Amino acid sequence: MCIFNLHICCSRPRRNAQGYNYAAQLCFMKDECFASCVGVSRSTFEDLMTRISEVTRDTSARRSQEICLRIRLLMTIIYLTSKKVYKDLHNLFGYCEANICRLVCRTINDINLLSTNAIKWPISPESTADEFYEVHQFPGVLGAIDAMHLVSRAPEKMHDEYRNSRGKYTIILLAICDAQKKFTYVSVGYPGTFTDQKCLESTDLGSNLDNIPNDYFPLDKYHLIGSENFQLRDGLMVPFKAHEVNNDQNLDFNERLLKTQSITPSTFVEMRSRFQTLNKLEMSIERVVEFTTACCILHNVCLDNNDHWAGPLITNEDATSLNHPEPEIVAAPASALAKRARLVDQMCQALDS
Template identity: 25%
Template sequence: MAPSASKLYFAVQDVVIQMLIYKLKKRMARKKKRWWVRGWVARRHLGAVQLISELADEDPESYTNYFRTSEDCFNFLLDKVSDKITKQDTTCRAALTPKIKLQITLRFLATGNSLKSLSYEFRVAPCSISKFLPDVLIAIYEALKDYIQVPNTEECWREIMDGFNDKCNFPMCGGAIDGKHVQIRCPAHSGSDYYNYKGTFSIVLLAVCDSELKFRYINVGHYGRASDGGVFARSNFKKKLEEMSLNAPEGMVLLGDQAFPLTDYLMTPYSRRLNLSKKQKIFNYRLCRARRTVENAFGVLVSKFRILEKPIALLPETVDKIIKTCCVLHNWLKTRSSTYIEPGLIDEENSETGDLVEGSWRTIAQNSFRPLGNFSGNHSRNAHRIREHYTDYFVGQGRLEWQDRMIY
């Protein structure tokens, strides 16, 4: 080997050795992890877990307020979802139990606390919560989805119609419909899809409610920029109504506000921009009185599940799961518990004066949901005639019975 080549060889070799020594020293100097699991996280039996046990034994009312469900209901739900959310232990650590996963999820829905706050409360890492949360939401919805069912028999529809007739004095009403914007944080790379006319980002919840404040139909997931009546226009519910595949009694109507089109099966109020007659004002009052049920249902939903009270900082697909789960929990708890709705929570009328006494939910949820905007479109002549028929009936000048076809 030539002297110059030999010198170059040894120079390169020296550089390589120095680099290896530098990397070795850097690796040795690297700060070692102080723990595999933080000490306070390992003591999971303390904190919220201990508090929950004390509430269950000493204060059932506070337990219900903590989770929005009684201990019996919690155990029932846990039995339904355990198999779907159970994970196997590994050689490194024990898997989180289904019980603590369900506890964290219900507390998250009840409060809307950040994952970091829940981490400190339950001593579970935020990354772990973010991973299991969607799975638990899906499991809850799948376990309880039968509590939200669109009526598909004439008997079911007539039961709902009886409820509206008895409680709201609005005959032949098969439900009140409304849509609200659930606010979210602006999703990455979403453009203007979720940007609504109120200047916020949202996902639309469309719902049909009965007189018992239970949701009979929900449609979740449309972009906030969706046109006002467009969500309903594109829904399967509207399609089935028009195809008459839901076995609804002939002449049955839904009640909506001016965000929806006036049709043969959907009554909306007379526009306040017109110079309304006395009997038209009476019709608007009666429709508003009956349609208040869906507003109350939304209000109770937000007052019980505070996650809906402020913009949700999660992926849109996770927000969809949250909304659906809150709705199905609302129906389930309304069915299971007679104390789910506390006195004064919803709007009521003074029996002596007839004045409206607003429920406390209006203070809690006034900024939580954004209403849909007004719908503009051409209404059929028959729809106008049906509304006029109702108007005459409410002022004692007409006759309205189930067997009436209301087609002229």
């Protein structure tokens, strides 16, 4: 069926026989070999084909003269999931490197059209919180937030702003994950000198976190959770600072929160292990934003198809954020302090019952 579809989607299949033949070779492979060569399962790939075809059906001009989506998507995913460069793709597909670059970038844009449906805020706060509670019995969680630094080349402007505390040029991805390790919110493009808190404050979500309508984010019952790199707010619970951990209850609160919040750093590790291009993005800031967003979308589509990463994981040191600058000390709102105290009491009562 794959080969038949390949003929249909390529009105001029012999325009580049090498690219056509390699795509056909992949289609004939067993599922395990396909996943090994492409980096995603066959079901994930076919799902992507369907989704992208639907959103680009009315927007692509001169379809009869375009390289078919199947070849473009194969080319793009292989580029994202491997250490292959455009020269390697030229050897596989036969197109010149300039054309490959253009086709990959175009396909990345097509993938990003899926963002609205692929990365979604939880529909049911209650069921989302229940799933998180099953992890480490931390109540009321709608999402775990964290940030990741992506090493990139030096930007043309504002060099110092993008050089982090390790002296590397980085761009920051801020993300929220659910208990199934799916992204429910992503925002990428912040300079490497930004703290996690500053990244959050730069988003619409962060600036409105304590004023979200109850039907969307009921603050009396629910919240996000984050590490000590974020500031305590009604809508964002963070650990007690070291000098505040003066009893077993506060210590237990911290341990449960951080174990639950670790879902997002773990998701970063898995995403970077599958999409290896994220480990060294030799491209402009604009392209980093586009490629990183596409990888987040692809990660979610993989999970939709039970396509979990089973390969080797890169080390935590390489996958987590690079040395965070100390966040600015700001007094937490009294309402947030009171909410955290109630959570401590609630967790203690649950242990005693």
